[in-house]
Amino acid sequence: MTTAERAIAFADDLTQQVAGGARFAGLYATSADTGMRLTGLLAAPGEVVPLDAMLPAGASSYPALTGSVPAADWYERAVHDLTGLRPDGHPRLEPLLVASSEAVPRRVGGHGLFSVPYGPVRGGVHESVEYVIETPGEDIPHLRIRVAAKHRGIQERFQSLSVADGVRLAERVEGIASVAHALAYSHAVERLAGVEVSRPAGLVRVLHAELERVANHLDVAIGLAEAAGLVVAVSRFGWHKENVLRLAGRLCGSRFGRGVVVPGGVRSLPLLTAAEARTTLETLTARLASDVAELMGTATFLDRLRETGPLSVERAREWGALGPIGRASGVDTDARLHRPYDGYLGLRLDVRARREAGDAQERLRVRWDEVTEALHLIRSAVDALDGAAAKEPIVVPTAAPDGRGIGWAEAPQGEVLYAVDITDGSITRCYPRSASFHNLGLFPDVFAGDIFTDFAFIEASFGLSIAGVAL
């Protein structure tokens, strides 16, 4: 096959599989001596399948997927930025991960339209991101997102690390989802090595992953309450979030659960006794239940969320929307349910009733459902750990052979994927795909009739991290 034929075959194959029901879950390119390997990731029940095309050295383009697979848009731009490989026929091949001072023409036209650049340094304590808002003055017909300012060169940085150090960088790819990233990375290594973690290690992993989920969802609630000017609610939920981070800190020494997950298991058992953890959890659960009920009964607050930033079920399904954003729009892609791992295998995980309204209020409701379930899972994990046989090891030797492993975990933002290539115990390629990267592309789509004052609500209701997008 010629280069062009290979590239066309790859694009056709991937498009057909997506049309056949597989969910498009990622695209990345790897430079090698012999050329460029283009890899698509397809999620199927129980599995994430890589689809490779080896393009010989000198190949400079392939047929763009974005026309038939809309969610490929940002992935193709990222591949183009990082490798120069050009997706032919991509509708808007603007730079995503490399800074560009070039003015981009406005997408929408009409009388009196202008562009408002907002960021990268914005009011309040936010991650750096620039929104270019195209507006006639009040509503937001189009919005462009520039994340390049925060690009840190993460993917290349992975390539010099040992397998053991890789998890330390994975924890810092998207710092507010440290545990989920460490898990997805470790799962990739463990699958390659054919290793199963022990029962206690699996439970400790669940414990920290769910604490991370609670903290993240509380952070979203704080953002929404802040946007609505509910100062007491901001304080209350700020206090609850602090207590969650402190509990994580007391359990492992890091408020973000860092250093817990290692390939093959966990570094240590909880530093707190089960009784102490239970007491803290009970107090937290009771306080939260009361404040959440009050928040969700505060009419002035709900008025701002209802019908704000709606994501239609069709769009969410077509895009393969992940995490709470997907679940609020009728798409449930929970990796814990559909590709279970670690302690989730033995714990009861309710299949939540999907919600379908798709607005900011629905996204918050989904998060509260998840908080309730997470607290329950944490409690179950603490109880199960208390009874687990102490003689089981918490970490098993994990010597990964040469090859590629794919791992996943359900972060608070949604499914995180890692594709890790290992040669002689070192990482030769690591592609981290955060849920934030996948979902942020939907953000410009949800401003149907919403205006500037809704912006803060919609942004908070997405609950994404720019670090995990800009990499």
Add this chain to the structure above:
Amino acid sequence: MPWPLRGLRDGILTSRYPRKPDEYAESWRGAIDVLDPDRPERHDVAALCPTAAIGQDDQHLVSVDRGRCILCGACVGARPDRFGWAAGTDLGSPTRGGLVVPQRQEDDDSLAALRVDLARRVRAFGRSVHVRHVDAGSDGADEWEVKALTNPTYDVHRLGIFLTASPRHADLLLITGAGAQGMSEPVAGTLQATARPVVIIAAGTDAISGGMVSPSYATAGGIGDLIDVDVWVPGSPPTPFALLHGILLALGRLPEVRR
């Protein structure tokens, strides 16, 4: 129960730090110490560290640069006789070299000059200090810890410290992140827009050295090359108490002897 009453129901939740030591801060596993630092170390312990924070000099004496340390604990796990966790959150330093433990040589004269210069600048702030945070390529966790400063447990408003939206109102820039190249212009622009005098704090190990993220083609390995830093606060991410300590250190408002 309506919100106003909810605000009262749990009483005062706020730490009394810095007026009184805070139990949580005092017991926090905040840093790595070299144990028995005067004993030479024949083994290559520097290789234990993924971020090259461990140093070994000609006399085989060991040091740890907390400005590079990401607190992963690899050294403590491998050599518990040599490295240990240090409790506390008073970790900031007005000099980059001050983050290296143990301190073997001190340049008192230049340190004194730095302190005089800093004290001269902060005198103009009076008792109200406005802080502008800038993310120069963080992993996102640093922002959570900066935001936490306004929650009821830390409530920095009680100390006259405010997070402000505009650099025009700011006295102090609190910069997080590894110094992403795409942020060098926005950081310079923010500094230019900030009122004078101004104090700059590098918040977190990423901001100090790039931590685990650097070296990388897209970061400067910390913000030191982008901007003149007055106080360095280590941590990956830095805890709210460490950030508060760093701010108070810059302002010269820490009680004289606390330990």
